Amino acid sequence: MTASVPTLIEFFVLAVASVASGLGVILFKNAVHSALSLILTLLFLALFYLQLGAMFIAVVQILIYAGAIMVLFLFVVTMLASEDTGDVDVPDRRPWQRGIAIVLGFVLIGALSYLLISGASIDGAARTAGTNGLAENVASRGNAQTFGLALFHGFAFPFEVTSLLIIVALLGAMVLGRRSRAGGEHE
Amino acid sequence: MYNGIPVSWYLVVSAILFTLGVIGVLVRRNPLTIFMSIELMLNAVNLSLITFSTYLNSVDGQMFVFLVLTVAAAEVVVGLAIIVSIFRTRRNINVDEMNILRG
Numbered sequence: 170m171t172a173s174v175p176t177l178i179e180f181f182v183l184a185v186a187s188v189a190s191g192l193g194v195i196l197f198k199n200a201v202h203s204a205l206s207l208i209l210t211l212l213f214l215a216l217f218y219l220q221l222g223a224m225f226i227a228v229v230q231i232l233i234y235a236g237a238i239m240v241l242f243l244f245v246v247t248m249l250a251s252e253d254t255g256d257v258d259v260p261d262r263r264p265w266q267r268g269i270a271i272v273l274g275f276v277l278i279g280a281l282s283y284l285l286i287s288g289a290s291i292d293g294a295a296r297t298a299g300t301n302g303l304a305e306n307v308a309s310r311g312n313a314q315t316f317g318l319a320l321f322h323g324f325a326f327p328f329e330v331t332s333l334l335i336i337v338a339l340l341g342a343m344v345l346g347r348r349s350r351a352g353g354e355h356e
Numbered sequence: 357m358y359n360g361i362p363v364s365w366y367l368v369v370s371a372i373l374f375t376l377g378v379i380g381v382l383v384r385r386n387p388l389t390i391f392m393s394i395e396l397m398l399n400a401v402n403l404s405l406i407t408f409s410t411y412l413n414s415v416d417g418q419m420f421v422f423l424v425l426t427v428a429a430a431e432v433v434v435g436l437a438i439i440v441s442i443f444r445t446r447r448n449i450n451v452d453e454m455n456i457l458r459g
Contacts, residue, residue: 172361173360191377192376194380195376200386214399223418223421226421238395245440270379270382271383274376274382277375277378281368303413303414319416319418334426337430342437346440348444
């Protein structure tokens with residue numbers, strides 16, 4: 170089954186857009202612009218997930234990643250931005266590091282692309298005989314219901330462990346965010 | 357929902373986004389931007405997981421992405437708390453200046 174032309178156009182537009190906003194994340198000097206560019210990347214990735222049929226994860230990505238995590242990022246970025254702590258004012262200690270990083274980045278892209286294009290071939294048998302029969306379940310019940318059934322039947326233990334993880338993260342943030350009583354704030 | 361696009365195309369997009377994240381971690385000196393590049397890497401891997409979930413007809417990939425999202429949220433909370441507490445004492449978050457532990 171080959172892809173229809175609208176699907177191909179969707180894919181290329183989303184691919185170019187997400188790579189362009191990913192470039193924006195690492196290239197913008199202002200950290201607020203980087204954060205906004207990352208939000209854009211997350212939205213384009215959510216559209217990728219929609220094209221791949223993971224509707225629940227697409228909405229969860231927009232709600233949680235772009236809607237909560239990035240808002241937290243923006244709070245901290247704007248709080249620290251007033252002190253002018255970006256990359257523009259301090260000269261590079263090791264100026265050759267950027268060149269080597271970019272060259273090695275290209276090597277990594279080339280190697281990964283070669284391996285993925287020459288190696289990744291999922292044949293029809295694997296596609297139709299998956300462990301949970303995703304396409305059949307989604308066609309009969311819908312993506313969110315399939316996801317919910319798998320989460321609470323097969324993945325109930327990891328689900329409970331994530332609640333423990335969130336409590337630990339909350340406690341860590343509270344401990345780290347507390348101002349010390351001894352008053353040792355200034356140097 | 358297999359839509360006809362070869363699986364390697366999605367994986368190459370994921371690889372490009374991952375490499376952009378790696379370059380961002382190596383090149384930038386503002387720790388918030390480094391953190392954002394780490395989130396970019398996590399999202400590139402999420403794209404790979406969803407791709408394999410679709411192409412292997414299994415919901416396990418989407419489950420994994422859900423858990424990765426949760427762990428990323430917890431990591432962002434703690435990481436930003438660390439950065440803020442460093443900023444409170446040192447008034448400067450350029451990573452090149454954080455060299456107290458250097459021998």
